Amino acid sequence: MHGTLLLYSSAYGLSKQICERIQASLAQRGQRADVAPLVGCTVDPQAYDALVIGASIKHGKHHPSVLEFIRANKDPLESRPSALFSVNLVARKPAKNTPQTNPYLKRLVAQSPWKPKLQAVFAGELDYSRYGPIDKHMMRLVMWINRGPTDFGTKVQFTDWDAVERFAGQVAQLAGGAEAAGQRADALAA
Numbered sequence: 347m348h349g350t351l352l353l354y355s356s357a358y359g360l361s362k363q364i365c366e367r368i369q370a371s372l373a374q375r376g377q378r379a380d381v382a383p384l385v386g387c388t389v390d391p392q393a394y395d396a397l398v399i400g401a402s403i404k405h406g407k408h409h410p411s412v413l414e415f416i417r418a419n420k421d422p423l424e425s426r427p428s429a430l431f432s433v434n435l436v437a438r439k440p441a442k443n444t445p446q447t448n449p450y451l452k453r454l455v456a457q458s459p460w461k462p463k464l465q466a467v468f469a470g471e472l473d474y475s476r477y478g479p480i481d482k483h484m485m486r487l488v489m490w491i492n493r494g495p496t497d498f499g500t501k502v503q504f505t506d507w508d509a510v511e512r513f514a515g516q517v518a519q520l521a522g523g524a525e526a527a528g529q530r531a532d533a534l535a536a
Contacts, residue, residue: 348378348380348393348394348395349372349378349379349380349394349395349521350372350377350378350379350380350394350395350396350397350398350517350521351379351380351382351389351391351393351394351396351397351398352365352368352380352398352400353381353382353383353384353389353391353397353398353399353400354382354384354399354400355383355385355399355400355401355408355409355412356400356401356433357402357403357404357409358402358471358473358476360402360433360470360471360503361400361401361402362381362383362400364400364433364468364505364510365381365398365400366381367507367510367511367514368398368510368513368514368517369381371514371515372514372517372518372521375518375522377518377521377522379521384399384412385409385411387415391419391422391423392422394422395426395427395521396426396428396429396517396521397419397422397423397426397427397428397429398428398429398430398431398517399412399415399428399429399430399431399462400430400432400433401430401431401432401454402432402433402434402470403432403433403434403436403450405484406450407450408432408450412454413454413457413458416458416459416460417458417459420459420460423460423462424460427464427521428460428462428463428464429462429463429464429465429466429513429516429517429520430454430460430462430466431465431466431467431468431513432448432450432451432454433467433468433469433470433505434450434467434469434470435470435472435494435504436448436449436450436492437467437469437470437504438469438494438504439492442467443467443469444467445465445466445467448467450467451465451467464513464516464517464520466509466513468505468506468509468510468513469504469505469506470503470504470505471501471502471503471505472485472489472495472500472501472502472504473500473501473502474497474498474500474501475498475499475501482498486498
């Protein structure tokens with residue numbers, strides 16, 4: 347087995363950055379982790395001790411490929427330690443920043459045949475300069491409705507990197523248990 351596989355689905359790159367931060371945190375703990383895009387994934391999830399999926403929201407939804415991947419890989423996701431996190435701007439609000447209160451993560455888990463035991467939600471980034479004309483105005487309307495920043499010059503990252511580090515610690519515990527079980531199985535087979 348190859349440690350932990352961190353898969354990301356990202357519209358603007360923040361889910362990938364979070365996976366890379368988790369990877370670095372695992373490396374500091376002496377654990378191996380690989381980061382790969384979920385869309386067009388060429389890595390075999392079955393070759394890993396633990397799996398983590400990170401997915402961002404765009405236009406109020408996770409990318410359809412997230413559920414497609416989960417359905418196609420339900421067995422490896424359920425047969426080893428696994429986790430799921432969502433990145434969205436709604437999570438910038440204290441009442442919407444947990445797996446139990448975040449509507450996007452709750453919807454994804456409800457639609458999914460896989461029910462990960464470890465879940466997290468991280469607030470995203472608002473950067474009007476990255477959006478096309480239609481998205482820019484849509485985001486401004488959403489922010490206006492939700493009392494968020496509406497100035498087109500706004501670029502703010504709401505991500506709580508300490509929360510990402512705490513989640514990485516939880517992933518390390520999951521992955522560490524899986525690695526230890528794999529080593530015991532290898533020793534018994536020898």
